[in-house]
Amino acid sequence: DADVTQTPRNRITKTGKRIMLECSQTKGHDRMYWYRQDPGLGLQLIYYSFDVKDINKGEISDGYSVSRQAQAKFSLSLESAIPNQTALYFCATRDRDTDTQYFGPGTRLTVL
Amino acid sequence: AQKVTQAQTEISVVEKEDVTLDCVYETRDTTYYLFWYKQPPSGELVFLIRRNSFDEQNEISGRYSWNFQKSTSSFNFTITASQVVDSAVYFCALSEEYNTDKLIFGTGTRLQVFP
Numbered sequence: 001d002a003d004v005t006q007t008p009r010n011r012i013t014k015t016g017k018r019i020m021l022e023c024s025q026t027k028g029h030d031r032m033y034w035y036r037q038d039p040g041l042g043l044q045l046i047y048y049s050f051d052v053k054d055i056n057k058g059e060i061s062d063g064y065s066v067s068r069q070a071q072a073k074f075s076l077s078l079e080s081a082i083p084n085q086t087a088l089y090f091c092a093t094r095d096r097d098t099d100t101q102y103f104g105p106g107t108r109l110t111v112l
Numbered sequence: 113a114q115k116v117t118q119a120q121t122e123i124s125v126v127e128k129e130d131v132t133l134d135c136v137y138e139t140r141d142t143t144y145y146l147f148w149y150k151q152p153p154s155g156e157l158v159f160l161i162r163r164n165s166f167d168e169q170n171e172i173s174g175r176y177s178w179n180f181q182k183s184t185s186s187f188n189f190t191i192t193a194s195q196v197v198d199s200a201v202y203f204c205a206l207s208e209e210y211n212t213d214k215l216i217f218g219t220g221t222r223l224q225v226f227p
Contacts, residue, residue, distance in 0.1 A: 031213065042203060042217030090157060099145050099212045103157035
């Protein structure tokens with residue numbers, strides 16, 4: 001089984017809808033991250049979390065919110081989706097010993 | 113400021129050719145970490161290698177090798193005897209010792225290996 005899982009893998013929604021993307025991990029890492037990837041670009045950090053009580057904004061947090069329900073779960077919400085939030089979204093965890101981030105399979109979100 | 117530059121947007125080779133993907137980075141920190149990730153057509157991001165700034169030894173893993181040169185701020189990735197399965201977008205990334213939560217990605221190099 002994959003160490004970092006994301007649901008759904010694909011989602012098409014309409015402008016103005018609320019969307020939640022979920023991430024679960026079995027790696028036992030404290031730190032979790034949400035990124036978005038736009039075509040032809042690298043990844044941009046949206047939010048990250050050190051533990052359930054510690055949430056931090058990344059480079060592009062506007063229009064997004066997150067919830068860290070448990071060490072293993074970190075969800076990303078779009079309160080009112082807009083078309084320019086169409087992107088590939090990745091969840092990641094970080095190994096504190098090696099400072100290496102491990103990514104989930106991604107969620108492809110399309111906002112019409 | 114921190115920055116990662118992958119100047120090669122796209123590279124096409126024929127199977128069995130060797131190919132090198134370039135990565136140039138900028139940082140003011142003396143302690144930092146460099147990474148390569150592979151994104152195959154299926155979309156996931158696969159971790160390939162991590163290197164810290166104090167370890168300039170080159171590394172070889174099968175057909176993959178990495179050349180880290182601090183003097184030129186480069187961390188290049190070579191695939192020897194490329195295969196069609198190597199077709200993917202490859203990302204180089206940087207994190208710094210005092211801000212390891214911020215992983216700075218290059219824009220990626222798309223490698224297409226033709227049979």
